[in-house]
Amino acid sequence: MKVNELVHDQLELLLHQGNLEGAKTLLIPVQPADIADAIEALDEPMQAIAFRLLSKTEAIEVYEHLETPVQQALIQKFKRQEVLDIVDRMSPDDRAKLFDELPAKVVRRLLSQLSPKEREATALLLGYEEHTAGRIMTPEYISLKEHLTVTQTLDRIRSLANASEIIYYLYVTDTSRQLTGIVSLRDLVVSSPDKTLGEIMTRDVVHVRTGTDREEVARLIQRYDFLALPVVDREFRLVGVITVDDVIDVLEAEATEDIYALGGVQSDGDKYFQTSLLVVARKRVLWLLILLGTNTITSTIIRSQSSLLQEVVALAAFIPLLTGTGGNVGAQSSTVVIRGLNTEELNDLGAVQVVFREGLAGLMLGGFLGLMATIYFSLTEDFVVALSVGISLVAISVLASIAGSSLPFLFRSLGLDPALMSAPFITTAVDVLGVLIYFNIARAILGF
Amino acid sequence: MKVNELVHDQLELLLHQGNLEGAKTLLIPVQPADIADAIEALDEPMQAIAFRLLSKTEAIEVYEHLETPVQQALIQKFKRQEVLDIVDRMSPDDRAKLFDELPAKVVRRLLSQLSPKEREATALLLGYEEHTAGRIMTPEYISLKEHLTVTQTLDRIRSLANASEIIYYLYVTDTSRQLTGIVSLRDLVVSSPDKTLGEIMTRDVVHVRTGTDREEVARLIQRYDFLALPVVDREFRLVGVITVDDVIDVLEAEATEDIYALGGVQSDGDKYFQTSLLVVARKRVLWLLILLGTNTITSTIIRSQSSLLQEVVALAAFIPLLTGTGGNVGAQSSTVVIRGLNTEELNDLGAVQVVFREGLAGLMLGGFLGLMATIYFSLTEDFVVALSVGISLVAISVLASIAGSSLPFLFRSLGLDPALMSAPFITTAVDVLGVLIYFNIARAILGF
Numbered sequence: 001m002k003v004n005e006l007v008h009d010q011l012e013l014l015l016h017q018g019n020l021e022g023a024k025t026l027l028i029p030v031q032p033a034d035i036a037d038a039i040e041a042l043d044e045p046m047q048a049i050a051f052r053l054l055s056k057t058e059a060i061e062v063y064e065h066l067e068t069p070v071q072q073a074l075i076q077k078f079k080r081q082e083v084l085d086i087v088d089r090m091s092p093d094d095r096a097k098l099f100d101e102l103p104a105k106v107v108r109r110l111l112s113q114l115s116p117k118e119r120e121a122t123a124l125l126l127g128y129e130e131h132t133a134g135r136i137m138t139p140e141y142i143s144l145k146e147h148l149t150v151t152q153t154l155d156r157i158r159s160l161a162n163a164s165e166i167i168y169y170l171y172v173t174d175t176s177r178q179l180t181g182i183v184s185l186r187d188l189v190v191s192s193p194d195k196t197l198g199e200i201m202t203r204d205v206v207h208v209r210t211g212t213d214r215e216e217v218a219r220l221i222q223r224y225d226f227l228a229l230p231v232v233d234r235e236f237r238l239v240g241v242i243t244v245d246d247v248i249d250v251l252e253a254e255a256t257e258d259i260y261a262l263g264g265v266q267s268d269g270d271k272y273f274q275t276s277l278l279v280v281a282r283k284r285v286l287w288l289l290i291l292l293g294t295n296t297i298t299s300t301i302i303r304s305q306s307s308l309l310q311e312v313v314a315l316a317a318f319i320p321l322l323t324g325t326g327g328n329v330g331a332q333s334s335t336v337v338i339r340g341l342n343t344e345e346l347n348d349l350g351a352v353q354v355v356f357r358e359g360l361a362g363l364m365l366g367g368f369l370g371l372m373a374t375i376y377f378s379l380t381e382d383f384v385v386a387l388s389v390g391i392s393l394v395a396i397s398v399l400a401s402i403a404g405s406s407l408p409f410l411f412r413s414l415g416l417d418p419a420l421m422s423a424p425f426i427t428t429a430v431d432v433l434g435v436l437i438y439f440n441i442a443r444a445i446l447g448f
Numbered sequence: 449m450k451v452n453e454l455v456h457d458q459l460e461l462l463l464h465q466g467n468l469e470g471a472k473t474l475l476i477p478v479q480p481a482d483i484a485d486a487i488e489a490l491d492e493p494m495q496a497i498a499f500r501l502l503s504k505t506e507a508i509e510v511y512e513h514l515e516t517p518v519q520q521a522l523i524q525k526f527k528r529q530e531v532l533d534i535v536d537r538m539s540p541d542d543r544a545k546l547f548d549e550l551p552a553k554v555v556r557r558l559l560s561q562l563s564p565k566e567r568e569a570t571a572l573l574l575g576y577e578e579h580t581a582g583r584i585m586t587p588e589y590i591s592l593k594e595h596l597t598v599t600q601t602l603d604r605i606r607s608l609a610n611a612s613e614i615i616y617y618l619y620v621t622d623t624s625r626q627l628t629g630i631v632s633l634r635d636l637v638v639s640s641p642d643k644t645l646g647e648i649m650t651r652d653v654v655h656v657r658t659g660t661d662r663e664e665v666a667r668l669i670q671r672y673d674f675l676a677l678p679v680v681d682r683e684f685r686l687v688g689v690i691t692v693d694d695v696i697d698v699l700e701a702e703a704t705e706d707i708y709a710l711g712g713v714q715s716d717g718d719k720y721f722q723t724s725l726l727v728v729a730r731k732r733v734l735w736l737l738i739l740l741g742t743n744t745i746t747s748t749i750i751r752s753q754s755s756l757l758q759e760v761v762a763l764a765a766f767i768p769l770l771t772g773t774g775g776n777v778g779a780q781s782s783t784v785v786i787r788g789l790n791t792e793e794l795n796d797l798g799a800v801q802v803v804f805r806e807g808l809a810g811l812m813l814g815g816f817l818g819l820m821a822t823i824y825f826s827l828t829e830d831f832v833v834a835l836s837v838g839i840s841l842v843a844i845s846v847l848a849s850i851a852g853s854s855l856p857f858l859f860r861s862l863g864l865d866p867a868l869m870s871a872p873f874i875t876t877a878v879d880v881l882g883v884l885i886y887f888n889i890a891r892a893i894l895g896f
Contacts, residue, residue: 288817369733
C-alpha cells in the first residue's frame with residue numbers, strides 16, 4: 001500500500017507547515033479509501049484539520065471509510081452542525097453501522113436531530129436483526145413504474161442518480177410497491193428508446209427477504225454473479241437493495257469468523273487488534289478453560305495406569321506423539337468438512353458418505369504412519385512397545401478422522417455453527433479416547 | 449438451495465417421459481447457475497440431452513457454470529462442431545480456466561480449431577503465470593477514444609454491449625492503446641449529451657499490471673468498492689479487465705487456502721471432495737509425517753526423564769494437559785496474526801508490537817489457567833506436583849503465544865506464506881519446548 005504512505009507523509013508535512021491549500025490540492029486526485037487511511041495515520045488533533053479540508057461530498061465518502069474509533073473521535077471534536085451535516089448525508093446502511101458502535105446516548109441525540117426522512121430510514125435498518133439482509137441493505141435504489149419508456153427512464157435516472165447508491169439495476173414496482181421486475185442499465189441502453197420498461201424487464205427476479213441471513217445473500221450474489229439483490233418485506237414490497245461491495249465485506253467477515261473458530265478464538269465482528277487486551281483474554285479464556293477441563297480427563301486416565309507405567313516407563317514417552325497425531329488427523333478432517341459445509345461445496349454429498357470417505361482416508365494415513373513408527377521405534381525400543389505405538393496410531397487416526405468429520409454434521413443438525421466444532425475441541429476429544437485406546441492396546445500386547 | 453432441487457426433479461421427470469418441449473419450457477425462466485446445478489445432478493447420459501435443450505447463448509452461460517468434470521464429460525460426448533460452437537463462444541477467461549484442466553492433447557486440438565481471434569485471446573491469457581491478473585482478466589471490455597461525445601458513445605455501446613463482459617465502465621485509450629481515463633456508465637448517462645469523453649473521464653485510473661497477484665487485485669477492488677479494474681501491460685497499454693464477480697471467487701479460494709493451511713491440509717485450488725482418496729491422502733500425509741517426526745523429539749525428551757518419571761509417576765499424567773494447552777494458546781495467537789496479515793488488518797502494526805501484545809495475553813491467560821490448575825490438582829495430588837503443573841502452564845502459555853505470533857512474521861519476512869506456519873505446526877513445536885520446560889520446573893521444585 002505504497003500510495004497511502006506517500007499521501008500520508010506529504011499530508012503530514014503540508015499540515016505541519018500550515019500549508020492547507022497545498023494539502024487540499026494534494027488530496028484532490030486521491031481515492032476516498034486512501035484519504036481515510038492517510039487521515040487515520042495522523043495524530044489525533046491533525047485528523048480533524050485534515051478532514052475539514054475535504055469538500056462536503058468527499059467528506060461523506062471519506063468518513064464512511066474511516067475506522068470506527070476515528071469516526072467516534074471526529075464526532076466528539078466537531079461542532080454539532082458539522083456532525084449533523086455528515087451524519088445526515090451518509091448512506092443509511094453506513095450510518096446504521098456507525099450507530100451500532102456509538103454509545104446509545106449519542107445515537108439518541110443524533111437520531112433526534114436528523115431530518116425526518118433520514119431518521120426514518122435509519123430507524124428502519126436498526127430495527128432488523130443483526131446479520132440479516134435488512135440490516136445491510138440500502139434504501140437508496142431507483143424504483144420505477146412499468147409504463148415508462150426507455151427515454152423517460154434515462155431522463156429520470158439523470159435526476160435520481162445522485163440520490164441512489166446503485167443505478168446499474170432499476171427495479172420496477174406496481175402501485176402497491178410490490179416488486180414486479182428488474183431492468184439493468186445495460187438492458188436499458190441497448191433497447192430502442194420507445195419501448196416501455198414493462199416490455200424489456202425480467203419478471204422472475206431473484207430476491208431475498210429482510211430476515212434472510214447475510215451470508216445467504218452473499219452466496220446468492222456470488223452464485224449468480226449479480227451486482228446487487230433486491231430485498232422485499234413480507235408483503236413482497238421492495239424495501240432495499242444489497243450491493244456487491246457490501247457482500248465482499250460480508251464474505252470476508254464470515255471467513256474470518258470461521259478461521260477464528262478453527263483457531264479457538266471467539267469472534268463477534270470486532271477487529272481483534274483494535275480491542276483491549278482484557279477483552280482479548282476474555283474472548284480466549286473460556287475456550288481454554290473448557291479444553292483444560294477435558295484435558296484433566298486425559299490426566300485422570302493416565303493416572304489410573306500408574307502401575308502399568310511404573311512397569312514399562314517407556315510407554316509414557318509416546319503419549320504426546322499419539323495424541324498429537326490424532327489431533328492433527330482430526331483437525332484435517334474437520335477443516336475440510338467445516339469449510340465444505342460453509343461454502344456449500346458439500347451440499348450434494350450426504351453426511352454418511354463424507355464420514356465414510358474420511359474414515360477410509362484416516363485408515364490409509366494411519367496405516368502408513370503406524371508402519372513407519374513401528375519400524376523406526378523398534379530400533380530403539382522393545383518391539384512390543386513399538387508395535388503398541390504403531391497399532392495405536394492406526395486406531396487413533398481412524399477414530400480421529402471419523403470424529404473430525406462427523407461432529408460438524410452433528411452440530412449443524414442441532415442448528416449450531418459447524419465451525420464451533422473446531423480443531424482444538426476435536427484435538428482434545430481425540431486426546432481422551434486416544435490414551436484409552438493406547439493403554440488398552442498396550443495391555444493386550446504386553447499381556448498385563 | 450430448494451430452487452435447484454425442484455428444477456432438477458422436474459427436469460429428470462420430463463426427460464424420462466421424453467417430454468423435451470416441456471423440459472425446454474421448464475428451463476426458460478431458470479438462472480444459468482441453477483440450470484448448471486440441475487444438469488450436474490442428472491445421470492451422465494441425460495446430461496448431454498438436457499444440455500442440448502438450451503439456446504446457443506444460454507448454453508455458453510450454463511457451460512461456464514458447470515463443474516470441470518462435467519464440462520470434460522460433455523466435451524467428449526459432443527460432436528466436434530458442437531464443441532467448437534461452445535468453446536469458441538465462451539469468454540476468454542472462462543475458456544482459459546477450462547483449458548487449464550483439460551489434457552494438453554485436447555487443448556492443442558481445440559486451440560487449432562478456434563477462430564484466429566479467439567485463439568489469440570486464449571493463448572495470451574494462458575501465457576500469463578497462474579494466480580496473476582493476466583490469467584483471470586477478460587479481454588472483452590469497451591475501449592473508446594476521448595473525442596467521442598456522450599451520444600456517440602451511447603450509440604457505440606448499443607452495438608458493442610453483446611461482445612463485452614462489462615459495460616459499466618468504459619475505458620479511454622489513446623492512439624497507442626495506452627490507458628488515459630475511465631468513464632462509468634453512470635457518469636455517461638448523467639452527463640449532457642454533447643460533452644466528450646475527454647471532458648467527463650477520470651484521469652487517475654486505479655489499475656493493475658498483468659503480473660499483479662490475483663489476491664492483490666481482489667484487495668484493491670474490495671478496498672475501493674469498484675465493479676472492475678483495468679489491467680495494463682509494461683507499456684501501459686490496456687490489455688484486459690478484471691470484474692468483481694471473479695474477485696469474489698478469488699477471495700473465497702484464498703480463504704479456503706488459508707483455512708486448509710491452518711488445518712494442515714495442502715490445497716492447490718482443486719475441490720477437496722471431488723478429488724480421489726489417494727490424492728487426498730497424498731495432500732495430507734507429508735504434513736502428518738513432518739509432525740510425527742517432530743513429535744519423536746518430544747518422545748526422546750520424555751524417554752530421557754525415565755528415572756524422574758519412575759520416581760514420581762504422577763508427573764506423566766499431566767504431559768498431554770500441558771502440551772495440549774500450550775498448543776491451544778499458540779493456535780489462538782497464530783490464527784489471529786495469520787488472518788490479520790492476510791486481510792491486511794495488521795499492516796499498520798509492527799511485528800514487535802504484536803508479539804509483545806500476544807506475549808502479555810499469554811501471560812494473563814497462563815496466569816489464570818495456572819492458578820486454577822494448581823488449586824484443582826492440589827486436591828488430588830501432592831502440592832509440589834500441582835505447583836509444578838501450574839507454573840509450567842504459565843511458562844508454556846507465554847512461550848506458545850510468543851511463538852504463535854512471531855513465527856508467521858518470520859515466515860512472511862522470508863517471503864513464505866504465513867498461513868504455512870499453521871496451528872498444527874506450532875502445536876508440535878510447543879510440545880517439544882513444553883515438556884522441556886515442565887521437566888526442568890518439576891526437577892527444580894521437587895529437588896531432583
